[in-house]
Amino acid sequence: MAGITREEVAHLGKLARLELSPEELDHFAGQLDDIIGAVARVAEVAGEDVPPTSHPLPLTNVMRPDTVRPGLTAQEALAAAPAQEQQRFKVPQILGED
Template sequence: MAGSPIHTSGVSVALSTEEVARLAGLARITVSAEELATIAPQLDIVLDAVASVSEVANADVTPMTHALPLTNVFRDDVVRPGLTREQALAMAPAVEEDRFRVPRILGEEA
């Protein structure tokens, strides 16, 4: 039984801490400078390991998004009872006038 456990390309992707900070912002996670310093190299190691996929992913391979080729799974357009308002709001951090209360929305004009 031979075979190496993982292909690695040896290509270093090297994410800068600035790049990781941008991604964290996009993912809405506040990250401290210390965390950034830890996460960035960890991500590099993983990205280095995953870089191998491009070796075999040729243009003539059809991407597979679902394990089984199901199509056209539809529901009849018939109303079924959902949650009561009490159930819907029961776990909310803040409620006012039977609505979910959320902090003010900045930097947007919608």
């Protein structure tokens, strides 16, 4: 496989509206060539007999049974509230609206 050339890096830089120095062109050409080589090696490993997966291990949800439990009454919930109005929590006005 041919390596990434300075001209190709310059073209990519132009498309991305990046001004690259000659040193950067050489540096990025080497880095991009390494990245493309790594992706090619991964593509070689993934065979048609390997199904695509999102996780290497099977995942199962651990759920507790959904059981009905008694909750707080309105009076119990509001008992520790600093302020209440019409059986609701009263909070400070923040938007300046009525």
